[in-house]
Amino acid sequence: MTKIEKIVLSYSGGLDTSIILKWLQETYGCEVVTFTADLGQGEELEPARAKAEMAGVKDIRIVDLREEFVRDFVFPMLRANALYEGQYLLGTSIARPLIAKHLVGIAREVGADAVAHGATGKDNDQIRFELAVNALAPSIKVIAPWRQWNIRSRLQLLEYAEKHRIPVPSDKHGEAPFSTDANLLHTSTEGKSLENPAEVAPDHVYQRTVDPVDAPDTPEIITVGFERGDPVSVNGKAMTPAALLTELNGLGGRHGVGRLDLVENRFIGMKSRGIYETPGGTILLAAHRGIESITLDRAAAHLKDEIMPRYAELIYNGFWFAPEREMLQALIDHSQAFVSGEVTLRLYKGSASVISRASPCSLYSADLVTFEESTIAFDHHDAEGFIRLNGMRLRSWAARNGR
Numbered sequence: 304m305t306k307i308e309k310i311v312l313s314y315s316g317g318l319d320t321s322i323i324l325k326w327l328q329e330t331y332g333c334e335v336v337t338f339t340a341d342l343g344q345g346e347e348l349e350p351a352r353a354k355a356e357m358a359g360v361k362d363i364r365i366v367d368l369r370e371e372f373v374r375d376f377v378f379p380m381l382r383a384n385a386l387y388e389g390q391y392l393l394g395t396s397i398a399r400p401l402i403a404k405h406l407v408g409i410a411r412e413v414g415a416d417a418v419a420h421g422a423t424g425k426d427n428d429q430i431r432f433e434l435a436v437n438a439l440a441p442s443i444k445v446i447a448p449w450r451q452w453n454i455r456s457r458l459q460l461l462e463y464a465e466k467h468r469i470p471v472p473s474d475k476h477g478e479a480p481f482s483t484d485a486n487l488l489h490t491s492t493e494g495k496s497l498e499n500p501a502e503v504a505p506d507h508v509y510q511r512t513v514d515p516v517d518a519p520d521t522p523e524i525i526t527v528g529f530e531r532g533d534p535v536s537v538n539g540k541a542m543t544p545a546a547l548l549t550e551l552n553g554l555g556g557r558h559g560v561g562r563l564d565l566v567e568n569r570f571i572g573m574k575s576r577g578i579y580e581t582p583g584g585t586i587l588l589a590a591h592r593g594i595e596s597i598t599l600d601r602a603a604a605h606l607k608d609e610i611m612p613r614y615a616e617l618i619y620n621g622f623w624f625a626p627e628r629e630m631l632q633a634l635i636d637h638s639q640a641f642v643s644g645e646v647t648l649r650l651y652k653g654s655a656s657v658i659s660r661a662s663p664c665s666l667y668s669a670d671l672v673t674f675e676e677s678t679i680a681f682d683h684h685d686a687e688g689f690i691r692l693n694g695m696r697l698r699s700w701a702a703r704n705g706r
Contacts, residue, residue, distance in 0.1 A: 305444065307331045307333050307416055307417045308334075308414075309333055309334045309336065309416060309417070310331065310333060310334070310415055310417045310418065310446060311336045311338055311406055311413065311415045311417075312335055312336070312337050312418070312420075313340075313402055313432070314337035314339050314355065315351065315421070316351025316355070318460070318464065318471060318472065319460070321354055322469055323419065323448045324337065324355070324360070325358060325463075325467050325469060326448055326452060326463075327419055327448070330452075334361070334362070335360060335419075336360070336362040336364065336413055337355045337362075338364045338405060338406055339364065339366070340368050341367045342372050342398055342401070342402075342486035342487060343369045343372070343487030343548075344486050345485060346485075354470070358469075362413060364409055366405060368401060368405065369487055369545040370545045371401065372401055372545070373488075373544035373547075375401075376400065376401050376623075377488055377544070378544060379632060379635075379636070380393060380397055381532075381534075381584075381587055382532040382635050382639050382642075383607065383611055383614050383632075383635045384588060384592055384595075385614055385618060386588075386611070386612075386615055387618070387619045388567055389612075391563065391565055392579070392581045392584045393618050393619060394489025394490075394491060395427075395486075395491050396427070396431065397488065398488070399432055399435065399621065399623075400435045400623035400624060403418075403431070403435030403436055403439065404435065406418045407435075407439045407440045407443060410443055417443060417444040417445070418444075420446075420447060421449070422449065424447075424449055425569075425571065425573070427570055427619070427621070429447055429449075429450075430570055430571065431621035431623075432445070433445045434622060434624075435621065481496060481508060487545060487548050487583075488581060488584050489561075489579055489584060490510050490579070491579050491580075492508050492577065492579075493576065493578070504564055504578050508578050509562065509578070511552065511556045511580045511582060512555070512559050512560065512561060512562055512582055513556065513557060515558075515562070515652045515653030516559075516652075517559070518558045518652050518653065519558065523554065523650045524649055524650075524658070525538055525554060525586075525648055526648075527586070529594045529642060529643055529645070530643045531640060531642060532591070532636070532638075533639075534547055537550050548584075548587075550583075551586045552582050553582075554650060555582025555585060555586050558582075558652065558655075559652060559653040560582045560586060560650055560654065561579075561581040561583070561584065561585035561655075562580055563578070563580075563581070564578055565577055570621070585655055586648060589657055590657065591646075593646040594643070594660055596660065597661075597662055597666060597667045598642045598644065598662050598665060599638065599641075599666075600666065603638050607635065610631055610635075613631070614628065614631045614635070617631070641662075642664075643664055644661050644662025644663065645660070645662070646659070647659040647660070
């Protein structure tokens, strides 16, 4: 085994990473620095510090990354209207490159020669973490305990915890019904009772949205303001990126907005079923497409829609720091120069519907499209030549086929 002098561990304070912390200390006999990212997961993070101290960790990092997460990762993705496989708003995927970025930054700061994560060998996250480290610091070794140790079952994991006196939460002694990942953008739940896609997900899986059936019977009208493609205000109030997403999460959550039951194709080659809740992100996607509808040129908008699946797939597969993603981002960001204005939406029983939009940069001309008399000169006879030219190849095709 290669000699490792110091390791930075991505540490949640949960059972798995607590066991990984102890295993790293035993296996490599070196100092382990823990790094816990506050991405707005809604949990108290100080218990993670206490658990790390109990394990003898001297250097414990808990870093508030909420504003950076939304500003530099969620919002750029939103500018692309990114959806993986047409539905998934990439809440877990987009958090991983940020965590990897700070893992590498701390490793450089403390002189560590390795970083470690808790993703399993079946997990997309192992790919995302490690591709990001490859791009940012190829000389740093990545340790993935789930691919190295002899623990193969949950029972063995609990036996290891008991042997080393690692506290096990009372609800972890049995088979956990599902596993959860959360941040400011979303909550994802998968595993155990959700592994059969033919079974309806139990109600208690949902954590940040009410059942649309139980949502208020009265719609709520909200407005979202945009500048150069990024949301900047809710109901006329300017907000920081993290505060804005938090506000929309609350608004959307109480109306049951943003629920998704999805069977997706993992990069590693299997299908998995997950339950996603993305209330604020769902509102922002609808609002962003609403403001783009009046501010983007037709060809520009269609080009964005063509490249979006490729862009989303790059994020899902862990290529945030790859040159092709950065190239696509430059194109997307260039398209947002005039995407400014305000969108009004109706939140009601699980839906976020655009009901009006306005922009000082609008390309929409009511005078041009009106059915009434227009002040703009438009010769209806011009359409005849337009149609005839576009129909030329169809007439040739029809004649050859005997039509």
